[in-house]
Amino acid sequence: MGLEGHLGEGYLTTRAADFLNWARKNSLWPLAFGTACCAIELMSTMVARYDLARFGAEVVRFSPRQSDLLIVGGRVVAKMMPVLQTVYRQMPEPKWVISMGACASSGGVFDTYAVIQGVDQFLPVDVYIPGCPPRPEGLLEAVMRIQEQIEKEKFGDYHKDKAEPIASAPGDGRAGRSELQQRWAERRAEVDR
Amino acid sequence: MKEHRAEEIVGRIRQAVPHGVRDWRLHRGELTIVAERRLILEVLRALRDGAGLGFNFPVDVAGVDYLKHPHPPFAERFAISYHLLSWASEERVRVQAPVPEDDASVPSVTALWSLANWTEREIYDLFGIHFEGHPDLRRILMWEGFQSHPLRKDYPLKGLGERSNFDRVADDFPQAAESRRLQTSPVDQKLDESVGRKLDERKANG
Numbered sequence: 001m002g003l004e005g006h007l008g009e010g011y012l013t014t015r016a017a018d019f020l021n022w023a024r025k026n027s028l029w030p031l032a033f034g035t036a037c038c039a040i041e042l043m044s045t046m047v048a049r050y051d052l053a054r055f056g057a058e059v060v061r062f063s064p065r066q067s068d069l070l071i072v073g074g075r076v077v078a079k080m081m082p083v084l085q086t087v088y089r090q091m092p093e094p095k096w097v098i099s100m101g102a103c104a105s106s107g108g109v110f111d112t113y114a115v116i117q118g119v120d121q122f123l124p125v126d127v128y129i130p131g132c133p134p135r136p137e138g139l140l141e142a143v144m145r146i147q148e149q150i151e152k153e154k155f156g157d158y159h160k161d162k163a164e165p166i167a168s169a170p171g172d173g174r175a176g177r178s179e180l181q182q183r184w185a186e187r188r189a190e191v192d193r
Numbered sequence: 194m195k196e197h198r199a200e201e202i203v204g205r206i207r208q209a210v211p212h213g214v215r216d217w218r219l220h221r222g223e224l225t226i227v228a229e230r231r232l233i234l235e236v237l238r239a240l241r242d243g244a245g246l247g248f249n250f251p252v253d254v255a256g257v258d259y260l261k262h263p264h265p266p267f268a269e270r271f272a273i274s275y276h277l278l279s280w281a282s283e284e285r286v287r288v289q290a291p292v293p294e295d296d297a298s299v300p301s302v303t304a305l306w307s308l309a310n311w312t313e314r315e316i317y318d319l320f321g322i323h324f325e326g327h328p329d330l331r332r333i334l335m336w337e338g339f340q341s342h343p344l345r346k347d348y349p350l351k352g353l354g355e356r357s358n359f360d361r362v363a364d365d366f367p368q369a370a371e372s373r374r375l376q377t378s379p380v381d382q383k384l385d386e387s388v389g390r391k392l393d394e395r396k397a398n399g
Contacts, residue, residue, distance in 0.1 A: 124362070
């Protein structure tokens with residue numbers, strides 16, 4: 001075909017985006033943000049029986065600067081959320097996020113004052129895995145979904161967090177603390193009566 | 194612990210600190226001494242250093258909130274429980290110091306046991322009880338800037354919105370719009386609805 005005829009053997013022509021996507025999807029570098037039992041399933045996904053290396057994602061680094069796939073496994077408490085956001089911001093573009101298990105996706109059974117009710121409120125999540133904890137097959141499926149997503153990426157898709165982080169301000173839809181406190185106090189007063 | 198031993202311990206403390214012991218009880222071999230909080234240091238020092246006592250190890254210092262308790266042991270809302278162990282005799286004793294709500298403060302026992310430092314910080318963090326003379330009374334579990342004391346019984350389990358009061362890393366991801374729309378989680382909204390229903394029923398019944 002055309003160009004290859006001129007180049008001779010040892011060359012392959014393709015579109016640059018496809019080539020980059022192919023390289024990226026087969027060499028994901030996960031960052032395991034494991035805070036609970038999901039991390040155990042994550043570990044078992046890495047070892048010989050399930051072997052995430054088959055999908056090119058075996059090099060788990062606990063360094064955000066060298067990762068492009070954030071796996072949030074386990075409940076995230078309010079004290080941990082700024083850390084998780086910092087980790088996410090430190091990861092180089094392009095990057096993807098898996099929310100693994102019920103706790104990371106929705107808070108799970110931990111519907112308390114300290115536990116974040118779904119990290120997707122504050123982070124862009126690409127794939128959710130249900131389960132408590134999900135089996136390794138679930139995580140494998142999620143990585144394959146991420147790979148499918150990477151295949152469809154185009155140049156310019158990679159700047160998911162280019163917008164400035166926004167601060168909570170009155171009127172942006174999120175109730176301020178005093179507002180919430182007042183609401184609870186009114187509720188309580190009415191119920192007590 | 195046998196009855197006569199408990200009486201002996203309480204007798205010795207009453208001797209050392211005349212007004213220190215308000216009450217005591219022995220339940221299933223466990224001795225609980227209710228002490229006056231203003232004299233708690235003297236009572237604990239007597240338990241630690243008194244002849245024939247030697248309760249030298251503070252296993253735990255804990256806080257209790259008796260708000261809406263069906264059978265509160267005393268009129269005060271809070272209590273600090275000191276769990277002591279004697280390494281020599283392997284006896285245990287529990288000392289309770291009732292703390293009223295309007296003056297929620299207790300003398301710190303860090304002067305007796307530096308072990309109490311972190312447990313007292315935990316009680317301060319979760320119950321909002323102040324420890325006078327504590328060398329470093331800061332929050333230990335909740336983060337800086339947290340305002341409430343979550344183990345108080347009148348603090349709602351789901352909090353006052355602290356868990357949803359974070360900046361988003363970006364404003365242009367699909368879930369951000371959803372999280373903007375939901376001020377609270379759907380579970381909270383359901384709870385609000387059920388509370389609202391109960392209120393309506395009560396109003397209907399007069």
